[in-house]
Amino acid sequence: MTISRGVRVAALILLGSLVLYLVLPLLATLLFALATRWTTTILPERLTATWIWQTIRESRFAETIRRSLTLGGVVILVDLVLVVPALVVMAVTRSRWRPLLDAASLVPYAMPGVVLALALIRFYGMVFPALLNTPWLLGAAHAALALPIVYWAILNNLKAINLYDLYEAALTCGARWPQILRFVVLPNIRTGMAIAAVAGFTASFTDFAVANFVVGGSWLTFSVWQGYVMHQNGHIMAVTSVVSLVVTMVTTFLLIRLARETGPAPRTARGG
């Protein structure tokens, strides 16, 4: 089938518009982070690295970055440990309860972050007040927040590889559960795990609403600190936004590379 020139031009215009729509705000943020002054002109008057140095020298910058990185790491670990075994067991036992779990996993999505945070504070305020204002409660809240993302990423990966058949094939090959997990299950869902980890980490790292409600200033995360900075200096806020983007991109790159280095991406076999 040949595509006419007109259609190709239209497609290029559409694609170009989409790229501009996505990239322009990022470019503008980066420029604002480097601008001395940018108020009445189309482009910044001059460029400077002052805001970057000022941000880096700020004592809370390194501390909040470290906290948010740790929190994001813990959140994806907790979610993977919760979700992967549950979904694997459901897949190999062909459990009838999965639709219920599917629905339950969507609850954090359906609920606004503020409501989730308030519910957590009210609940733990009654049953375990010692957890209030602690990073533990924030970790639990972020784990719940990222759970749907992790759940659906792993579930889609499991559906794509038809785990039930692979599990039975491994059993008839003489493999026991630990061997099946190590040689069959985990290598075949590592792409889904990497995607889940990236998305889960990003959800935690960039969350402001829940973190602000649950711990606020008592255990400052990078996003909450960003919120405070926004009211003080827009240029430093722009720098922190760029940092946030860079951290997310680096994490994505590292996790995808890790997934690739552990073997080739499994693909569904073709017939014929």
Place this chain on the structure above:
Amino acid sequence: MVYLALENLWKRFGRTIAVAGVSLEVERGEFVSLLGPSGCGKTTTLRLVAGLLVPDEGEIWLEGQPISRVPAHSRGMGMVFQSWALFPNMTAAQNVGFPLRVRGLSPGQIVSRVEEIVALLGLEGLENRYPHELSGGQQQRVGLGRALARDPRVLLLDEPMSALDAPVRKGLIVEIRRLQQQLDMTTLYVTHDQEEALSMSDRVALMDRGQIVEVGTPERLYHEPASAFAATFIGATNTLIAEVVDPDCVNLGGVTLQVTDLKGVGRGQRVRVSVRPEDIRLLDRAPAEGNVALRGRVLVKTFMGAVTRLDIQCEDLRFRVDAASSEAAKVSGQQEVWLLLPERCRVVEVVDRDGAAVGR
């Protein structure tokens, strides 16, 4: 001692009875097919033998030992799946070597055995390809290699060729049979394709509604079916209603045919007989005196290569005839023809006046 014995196996899924008292004995080195329509319980039976399901009742004996409670990974079976179920993260060689790897064999032993299997199955040059880089037939060979890698006590094949196209399937039928005979491998093969079952098996166990209804050599099942179900499921046949005229004769449309299996059926009783389409001779003119033939008219003529299939109406009886295409070329649609029936036919059930089965 029987090598593998299934003894009164039952398996239910909720209210559905999938396997209802299946018993079967398989000798060492024998190739037995479980043949039947979809939902007849053949795959469930195979999965019971593999250890992927536990029977509700009954026992499976292997070399005199009960194994129905032995977990699948300890049974020493090799299984080939309908979906092939190759591990997508492993190459063809790694898939074949997987059963050896989980048994803890040294890398040297694994490589040596994998090379053996690769040569046996003609997979040379494909060892480093991933499943998605292989054709369906190649994937099925890898699946077979994986099942054979650890010298299984019984080789189980669950409709392994149902997703393959006809030429690949025909090649694999010959290859599987050759391998099974070469390795003297006790094999249980599940299929709904009677051509596969007849061409590969030492014996065929015909299944229907969770039960084995008939077991026998392919030749016996084909030529001497004991039931209407067997006659119609295995190969094409004409099942027609005839009347018993003697203790060993029936009348079919005015022609007397000999039968051997009329014990306890009285004169005048109506029976259903099976006449294979290829056993009927087609004549384009009235036969010489002495030969009794049925006169009919060609309704439909279907060319099928070496054979041409004709549907022929002889008064109130309708016959299907498979004639050599060279013979069938002499007749055309709507032409008047004569059918020479075989001297013998097979009674498959006793029927009442309305044609409903009343026994066998």
